[in-house]
Amino acid sequence: MNSSFFNQIKSHPLYARSQHWTGLISISGTAQVFIMLISLASGILVIRLLSTEEYALYTLANTMLGTIIALANAGIPIGVMSEGGKVWKDKKKMGMVFVTAFELRKIFGLVSLLIGIPILIYLLRLNGASWTMSVLIMIGLIPAFFSQISNSILEIAPKLTQHVVPLQKNQLAINAGRLVLLILLIFLFPFAYIAIIASTLPQVWGNIRLKKITNSSVDWEQQSDSEIKLRLVAKTKRILPEAIFYCLSGQLTVWLLSLFGSTDSVAQIGALGRLAMVMNIISVLFGMLIAPRFARLEADFSLLKRRYLQALLLVVVLFLGIIGVVYWFPSQILWILGAKYGDLEDEVVLAVIGSSLNLLSGIIYALYSSRGWIINPFLYIAISISSTIIAMLVLDITTLYGVLLLNIAIAVVQVITHYYYGLYKLYALKAES
Template identity: 30%
Template sequence: MISWLSHRRNRSRLFRWSTILSGFAVVQLLVQALNAVSGFLVVRTLEKPDYAWFTIASGMSATLAILSDSGVGIAVTSIGGTIWQDNASMKALVQAAMRMRLKLAAIASVVVAGISLWLLLSNGAGFVSALGLTILVLAPIWQISSTAVLNVVNRLHTRTRQLQVADLVPAVVRASLTGALVLLGGLSPLTAMAAVLAAHILQYSIVRRQVLPLLDVVPYPGGIEAYTARIWKMVLQLMPSSTFWCLQGQLTTWLISVFATTSEVADLGALNRLSIVYAVFGGPLGQYILPAFARTENRRRLWLMTLALLAGTFFFSGLLLTAAWLKGDWFLWLLGARYAHLHQELLLVLTGIAISTLSGIVWALNNTRAWIRRIWLTIPVTLISQAAAAFLFDLSTVKGVAGFIIATGAVQCCHALIVCCLGLVYPKSVHAG
């Protein structure tokens, strides 16, 4: 390390990246703090049935975003990592991706609308409320899809300021709207979702204005059909896994919605709100680490990046779980008096969140490098582990669902690590090819 720092070029590089990442970290912490304020205001203000409906609607919104992507974002990042300096090629790639996401969004909207209405009605929401929440779930799908594709350009170009603005301004608007609704006594599941909708629309407007000038250098780029074929090839490989993981991401909410009462749905949704502490990883991971991981061809650097990311995640999770064990009341205070009794559930849910976060990070690395050839094995491995866990845990309680998450998440994490190691050692054997 000392010999590496003895070179002026390396010291300059370290200083530059430290400055960039520290500045980005400050903004990301502010963004996550604002999102946390919005979330905890909703948790503390809404009654349990109302918060249960908001939890279901939020989950369906996440489901819709993933289904409408189905691997398109991963394909754009992977392909864009090789052509990001060619604006004409990037424009063709972006246009191909936008067209594909529009088609996928139309199909996903039909599926999600039906599931959303069913879950909301089965948990006591009136028809008008269920319909209104479902409409708010579907409304921003074009903005979410477009933002996801366009932001890849910002990330590959490491446009720090633009990325920060696109994250910070919508977070400020959502927190302000949510706070105003609380002060005016107008916060409800519908108005809380409307604040989320406003933030999505604003973010789309900002990102569109940032990225389009870069891509308008060529009015009619060629190669759209070729890029469409390349994206579709990756989507076909990723779609089964993406769809499966999309369903998995909301499985616990669905299970407890079916097997338990509305109160348990609210309890689990409130505890899951604490996953916001891991969102601090999301900014640097998506904006810097994954694009850099996609661009680099140095095997040693890939290993170092992977090991550093895993070590950082383990360390952070250890600190968080220790704090929850020693000072659980502090965490539960954030959720409000309705959830102050969930001491044992708190530690279990946070453990499940930690394992799921680690698994998600490793799969993100795998997908970015297109180490996906045998990704279909995820489905039988997960289903077998879940079938076994279903017999061991009571899915009508928060404790049981938390145990279910921990057991199955550990299996999924092991599988992700195996695929990652194979990719690092034998990249050609697991590449999409």
Template identity: 25%
Template sequence: MIGLLRRAGVHAAFQVGTQLLSFAAGVLIVRELSTAGYAQYAICTAVLAALLMLSDSGTSATLMARGAALLEDRERFTGLFKAAAVSRWVVSVPVVALGGMWTFFLLTANSASARTSLVCVGLTLVAAFSSLDIALQQVVHRLHLRLGVLRSLAIGQAAFRLALTLLGALLESPGPEYYLAVMAVSALLGNIFIRMASRRYVGGRTPMDRAHLPIYRSSVLKTLPMVALLIAGEQVFLGLISTTGSTEALSTFTALSRFGVVFLVLNSLVSDVAAPIVAHASSNVRAIMVRITATTGGYAALSLVLIGLVWLFSDPILGLLGARFRGLNVELTLVAAGYATYNLGYCLNFLSQARGWLSGSWFYAPLILVWALSTAYAFDLRDSRQVAVAFILQGLVFVITQIVRIYIGIRSIGRA
């Protein structure tokens, strides 16, 4: 237990450093870009995050759940990994293509020229394909508890982005294309680094094990409905703000969301430390629930502390973003609460996927439909405060869905 806490503490310290670098780069981008320019940059990064989630659709979860039992057999583990890579590409190519078209629409709806939109879409797609491969390679290192590789990757990418963002601040008003190019190059270099680090575990000429392809296909079919609806909810939100709200409301919301990076530290602890422990646990309901409850309870408590700190220090935090964000103390706190809610859902999602519990995703459908209709007709999306409240409710829908998935997973153990 002491060794686990020490490892978690070291990992958290590195993640804090990484997120501070990312936060500094993000603040510089907010300050340097115009309202329209930042809205365009934020659209690309939001769509990128959506593409990564949708393209995964249970592949990483299946690799982690099944890979835990094959770590001692390098050939079998490599066959499992290569099957995961093929499954990921089959899903990601059409998803990324559609995502590119959606990004182009959102950009042009937010005052971007056709040329700027095409360049931004191209850079976003480069970052997407590189980041997808990085995500699969990361599972390998999580299973082997090689957190040092993950830390080096994260802090190296963050330092690279900050350095080039500082360079951009010295140039004469670079547009969103420059910062998206930094993101794309960072992803390419990160992919090269982690591929080299993974060779000792999944390198060589071992062929893909085709016997695993139906398993990955089944995982995708079970997970895709919830992930697709989750992404649809996020993208509908962006679309509603872009069409019925205003560019200023979108820019304000996404700028205030910069402070949500603090939750990435907690997410890293869950995905890199807690989830592998849950994956390796025996099929004892009590033992599994103790780990899930302790992780979730700790996550919720820390989230409440972070929301309180955001409220207490909202004035200096807003001062970092620039004069046009002063007075948005309530909006900042509401956005922080929304990120806390959403990321609590991701915490539960990491833990359920670690056990391979993918059923119950359908429950998200009726809830997100009610949320979308309520947002469209009951909220004024030109008002940043109402945008933030709608965001909190969207996160709550995600949390409820993850609780249902864990409940179904626990019941499946009891019936086994």
């Protein structure tokens, strides 16, 4: 009787599917945990060994790096995911998509760099960096910039084909290389530019390895395709205003503190942000396993809506669990950062709430944009600017506490906007069918 019952369960399609997902998530999740732990160890090492002043410069440099990467990408990876999702089984067509994307990437990369460098130098100088230090930081940052904007496109190929193990091995090697270089260098030379260079060199090496990984699914001998370029440019034009807006608002907390706060507050928000980055494992796994599969689903309203809501419910539950842990054990968590940041018990909770909301917003966006659905940028920007101005008028943006509350307020609006836009596109699909 029992044997028959269990055989019926095993023969059910849901059993096979659950077995597949359990294995996939456990393998990917285990690798991602190792990557996260190594990255966290590197980050904590930098936080503990750099002075507050040096860590403030390190925070500004990395914040600007993320900003100009967002500007350089300007929707290109989203377009590649959408285009690649249609032809992921055809190596030659994948080659046409990727070669075309890299042509656009070169142009956007150079423009973004020309915009970002002068602004970063100004902020570094404003927060106490010498000209020599500013130049050394630039030397370390520029190769990292080109490697990361290249990676953001290259990693789409193994994600679409779900060859995630080689991708994760590469990420693991990059993070391990960074940790080794930090251990070798930063104890002797505790400077921001040393920490940046130690991060950059493994990224350049990993970028070369990642290009080789894509060879199994992308034919790099193909030529750029004008029709694909037109479609990518069309998506980029629609996303570009939002990308520009993100460059101004995405790291608004750091920019405000660098202009109106103290150098210490810049270092503090950088340290709290590093701690909150532990949650990136959820976003990374989502982008690696869920979004590409959502992109590949048939245009069936019921199926898409079910997967959309299931994915978001899972993410919300995970984030609530993390927030609960931080709320109950703030002092134990802050111990990781060291005595310099031990009095930020209220701030660490706010930082994790804000990071959770921002990651949730990004996950929702990644989910629906993988289908090629792009929110009207002017509507999104209008909503974001309005909510930001209102929040800035109400809150004290010269303090770390006030800036963290500002971050939460902005993120709440973004989550609501992206969530309902995703639903709107789903119901529009239903109306068309």
